[in-house]
Amino acid sequence: MDDAAERAFAEYFRARRDAVRRTAFLLCGDWHRADDHAQSAFVALHRHWHRIRDPQALDAWVRRTLVRAVVDESRRPWRRERPVEITPDRAATGPSADGVATRTALVEALRAVPARQRAVLVLRYLEGLDVTATAEALGCSTGTVKSQTAHGLAALRAILGDTLDDLRAAG
Amino acid sequence: MENDDDRLAAAFRAAVQDAPEAGFDHEDVLAGSRRLARRRRTLVAGGVAAAAIVLAGGVTTGVVLTRDGGTTTSAAAPAPERAEQAGPGSAADAAAPRAAAAPSAPRSGAPLGPAAGDCVNPQDPELRALVDAALPGLAGAREAPTTMICRPGGGREVNLEVTDGALTGLLTVVYTPAGGPPAQTASAVGWVTAEVPTASGGTVVVTSRGDADSGGVPFADDVRPLAEALGPQL
Incomplete structure (x- = not known):
């Protein structure tokens, strides 16, 4: 890349690194793996960099690369994820639980949601994407996004129980 | 007034507010990018060498087996050669050693050259082997749908649906023998094309174009090296 392109990349990296790390964390549930992704x-x-025709599409490009990598990794035999039947430990996550415990509960619960549904929830609620943008990021139809959102929220509710409502109320 | 979605979004944001210090910086990214670029260049160079060895080995095996028995057809021999051998007891037996040196059969150090047959195979297996060896990232790529229009002239083609990270698209390799009609030379914005003369006097054109929603051209940096790697082999 020429100097101008390198500078533009460096600027983009500075502006977006932390946001991408946060998305990666909620997608995989582990800060070390999030940094790797x-x-x-x-x-x-x-x-x-020089092949992305539309500079406005950079965020979408990175998002799609990230989601694909995390979802693909979740399917690999040595790291294949399975939705859990057992609710994660929520000992400190009642209505009176402190914020840290509640946030931890959400992260733990997300890890138990199937990878594609989790990706939909993260893109919609953390990244704030609408249904269409989420569908583009995941390479699926808007109908699939809607159904995955419903299934994902149902899975979260099954895992968190009333804590989900606490999260919504306390959010 | 906040609705449930707003509150849930706030909860998601709160869940990541205590992020630890990042485990990588800009320099790490640049180093990783340079490392990948080096690795890819090495794979292209090594792939061509491996393809040459495989082709040479396959032809050598074919020659040895036919000389030993005169009636044995080696699975390692190229398909056109096998097609020219009519089987045991036929007149082709005597011609078997000569068949191993047929124009369409690659020889050690010799280019693959024109294909046999009346129509160009849009998914030529011998060219595909060279392409896969030259750029291993294409080895698992699916064959792209192609038209069945007969294009005469002994050319070879490979048309692949490719994925390169988040980029998707169509990569085509078209070999045209000496004196043949020119291969596709038109290029649209966003396409990456390289044309290189081949050892047999023809041309090879490698083109990659991104899908409409790809955001870029897959393997764009590999198009020129791939064409230059294939030129001496064709």
């Missing part, structure tokens, strides 16, 4: 997404972006 986020770094890989930025490396891929750097290699493809």
Whole structure:
């Protein structure tokens, strides 16, 4: 890349690194893996920088790369995820629980949601994407996004019980 | 007034507010990018060498087996060669050693050259083997749908649906023998194309174009190296 492109990439990296890390964290539930995924997404972006025709599409490009990597990883045999039947430990997550415990409960619960549904929830509620943008990021139809959102929220509710309502109330 | 979605969104944001310090910085990203670029260049160079060895080995095996028995057809021999051998007891037996040196059969150090047959195969298996060896990232790529229009002239083609990270698209490799009609040379904005003369006097054109929603052209940096790697083999 020429100097101007390198500067533009560096600026984009500074502006977006933390946001991408946060999305990666909620997608995979672990900060170390989140850093690995986020770094890989930025490396891929750097290699493809001059080929992305629309600068406005950078966020979408990174988002799609990140989601695909996390979802693909969740399918690999050595790290295949399975929805859990057992509710994660919520000992400190009642209506009176402090914020940290409540946030932890949400992260733990998300990890138990199937990867595609989790991706839909993260894109919609953390990234604030609408149904259409979420569908584009995941390469699926808007109908699929709607159904995955419903299934994902139902899975969260099944895991968190009343805590989900606490989250909504306290959010 | 906040609705449930707003509150849930706030809860998601709160869940990531205590992020630890990042485990990588800009320099790490640049180093990773350079490392990938080096690895890809090495794979292209190594792939071509491997393809040459495989082709040379396959032809050598075919020659040895036919010389030993005169009636044995080696699975390692190229398909056009097998097609020219009519089987045991036929007149082709005597011609078997000559068949191993047929124009369409690649020889050690010799280019693959034109294909046999009246129509160009849009998914030529011998060219595909060279492409996969030259750029291993394409080895699992699916064959793209193609038209069944007969294009005469002994050319070879490979048309692949490819994925390169988040980028998706169509990658085509078209070999045109010496004196043949020119291969596709038109290019649209967003396409990456490279044309290279081949060792047999023809041309090879490698083109990659992104899907409408791809956001970029897959394997764009590999198009030129792939064409240059294939040129001496064709």
